[in-house]
Amino acid sequence: MSLLTIGTVAFDTIETPYGKAERIVGGAATYASIAASYFTDKQRLVSVVGDDFPIAEMNYMKKRGIDLEGLDIKEGEKSFFWAGKYHDNMNSRDTLATELNVLADFNPKLPKAYKDSKFLLLGNLTPEIQLKVIKQMSKKPKLIALDTMNFWMDVAMPALKKVLKKVDLLTINDEEARQLSGEYSLVKAAKKIHKMGPEILVIKKGEHGALLFMNDKVFFAPAMPLAEVFDPTGAGDTFAGGFMGYLASSKSLNFENFKRAMIYGSAMASFCVEEFGITRLKRLNKSQINKRLKDFKKLAHFEL
Amino acid sequence: MSLLTIGTVAFDTIETPYGKAERIVGGAATYASIAASYFTDKQRLVSVVGDDFPIAEMNYMKKRGIDLEGLDIKEGEKSFFWAGKYHDNMNSRDTLATELNVLADFNPKLPKAYKDSKFLLLGNLTPEIQLKVIKQMSKKPKLIALDTMNFWMDVAMPALKKVLKKVDLLTINDEEARQLSGEYSLVKAAKKIHKMGPEILVIKKGEHGALLFMNDKVFFAPAMPLAEVFDPTGAGDTFAGGFMGYLASSKSLNFENFKRAMIYGSAMASFCVEEFGITRLKRLNKSQINKRLKDFKKLAHFEL
Numbered sequence: 112m113s114l115l116t117i118g119t120v121a122f123d124t125i126e127t128p129y130g131k132a133e134r135i136v137g138g139a140a141t142y143a144s145i146a147a148s149y150f151t152d153k154q155r156l157v158s159v160v161g162d163d164f165p166i167a168e169m170n171y172m173k174k175r176g177i178d179l180e181g182l183d184i185k186e187g188e189k190s191f192f193w194a195g196k197y198h199d200n201m202n203s204r205d206t207l208a209t210e211l212n213v214l215a216d217f218n219p220k221l222p223k224a225y226k227d228s229k230f231l232l233l234g235n236l237t238p239e240i241q242l243k244v245i246k247q248m249s250k251k252p253k254l255i256a257l258d259t260m261n262f263w264m265d266v267a268m269p270a271l272k273k274v275l276k277k278v279d280l281l282t283i284n285d286e287e288a289r290q291l292s293g294e295y296s297l298v299k300a301a302k303k304i305h306k307m308g309p310e311i312l313v314i315k316k317g318e319h320g321a322l323l324f325m326n327d328k329v330f331f332a333p334a335m336p337l338a339e340v341f342d343p344t345g346a347g348d349t350f351a352g353g354f355m356g357y358l359a360s361s362k363s364l365n366f367e368n369f370k371r372a373m374i375y376g377s378a379m380a381s382f383c384v385e386e387f388g389i390t391r392l393k394r395l396n397k398s399q400i401n402k403r404l405k406d407f408k409k410l411a412h413f414e415l
Numbered sequence: 416m417s418l419l420t421i422g423t424v425a426f427d428t429i430e431t432p433y434g435k436a437e438r439i440v441g442g443a444a445t446y447a448s449i450a451a452s453y454f455t456d457k458q459r460l461v462s463v464v465g466d467d468f469p470i471a472e473m474n475y476m477k478k479r480g481i482d483l484e485g486l487d488i489k490e491g492e493k494s495f496f497w498a499g500k501y502h503d504n505m506n507s508r509d510t511l512a513t514e515l516n517v518l519a520d521f522n523p524k525l526p527k528a529y530k531d532s533k534f535l536l537l538g539n540l541t542p543e544i545q546l547k548v549i550k551q552m553s554k555k556p557k558l559i560a561l562d563t564m565n566f567w568m569d570v571a572m573p574a575l576k577k578v579l580k581k582v583d584l585l586t587i588n589d590e591e592a593r594q595l596s597g598e599y600s601l602v603k604a605a606k607k608i609h610k611m612g613p614e615i616l617v618i619k620k621g622e623h624g625a626l627l628f629m630n631d632k633v634f635f636a637p638a639m640p641l642a643e644v645f646d647p648t649g650a651g652d653t654f655a656g657g658f659m660g661y662l663a664s665s666k667s668l669n670f671e672n673f674k675r676a677m678i679y680g681s682a683m684a685s686f687c688v689e690e691f692g693i694t695r696l697k698r699l700n701k702s703q704i705n706k707r708l709k710d711f712k713k714l715a716h717f718e719l
Binding site: 199200201295299316320328329330331333336338367371373404408409410412414 | 505600626632642675678712717719
């Protein structure tokens, strides 16, 4: 089924203990839609770039079944740019530069053909923009997923609370779940967040895996222990893309399917961090993904 | 089969955001042997207490099948005492008092009947004491498990390295695994630690679960998400006790059994933190444990 993703398409300069990559293609929507493309071929993307964005990358995305009618290309302007440097432990990073450029005036307009999308992934942007996108849908999607971050809780909580009422699923990290709910226990945090709107909550814990709360059920997806984490950039967005891409390809939205979506998302994220930027995601194939999914089963399954 | 546990039997004063418990019974060997007693009835304990230690607690342990011939009771002396206060997040704590008392001169002597124990759990003590215990065994146990901490890495690394060569299994937390190996990646850390001696490595990550590395295999046991963590004291020791107690009751030491041991340990630890000290462990029953084990399966299992 159709999956509409809205989020950044951008350039990143990334420094990790393993090296530096200058002005490589990044952005939440880039990672998410490429990850999702391994599971669903009816994808739509809404974002904005400058005319500095390489045609080759757009052609690659189109080849992977991602419709770019909703990608606004601003002539004479520059794409969003982020530069960051990871610390030795890869768990924290310093932002060295953020140049909003085209993102400063981003006011997404959905192409008509996008308005009936069955799945909607709202990448981390201002809550106002996320709300505007929901309002443009002609029909309520089967699932609206929202990604956000502590920054919007600090500066735009009223708007964030408004958009939370309109979504089915929220993905945030553990610290953000605690901030949003005022509860340290993630079980209690989930109960409070359910009351704010999202019936489904995914708490991302990076190298410590991810938790799914849905009604009174809980599921835990571990992170694959890796010998090398080369570049963590985009891992969360890749998780969201794998998660939504799997759901868009599945027949129903029951708990078993959400559990599988957690594992698909975790598997895609475990590939993402193996190389700089989207490099590893681009040279993936189905059999590598299936092998990794089985490795997750080996990692987590036991018999009593 | 027989399980010999060596470690502290002590008093703790514990303050958590939920309240304060004064001079309650604690100590690594107490938690571990009570946890193990739900799975194996041939347990032996080596420790030391003063004559301030309550007879009722010793009788309780005996009733649970724990042989106390190896518990040295020092007349006119005081038991080891620790006082600590947990911070609001329960993940960190301040030590307010440590009174070694009888522990200062602890020089464990194994009763003759203990020397052929099949399973040996060496609780967190000085590496010299741990080594002395191994040397007193008349026959190599089927499994020697060692618990240690960063403190001994800081002040007694040469002795710790000696004892590591003689054990089959090591349990430490993630930061300690990094310190011991000099590797940030836990996969790489496990490889290096295997070369130091232990063929099996259990990395405890508290609320983030625990990892098992054995040969080239890896298994992850999640922590049960709980609405309340009342008192985390002894959770790691309870994990070790449940782990070793299960193994001592099982017929072989294959990877499947170690995986199950990880889940049994995690289940017992998830009970431990529900009340102060050993309170919850004391009023457990088999059907509650079996229910919790099944909850772990629900938490971690999925079908592809």
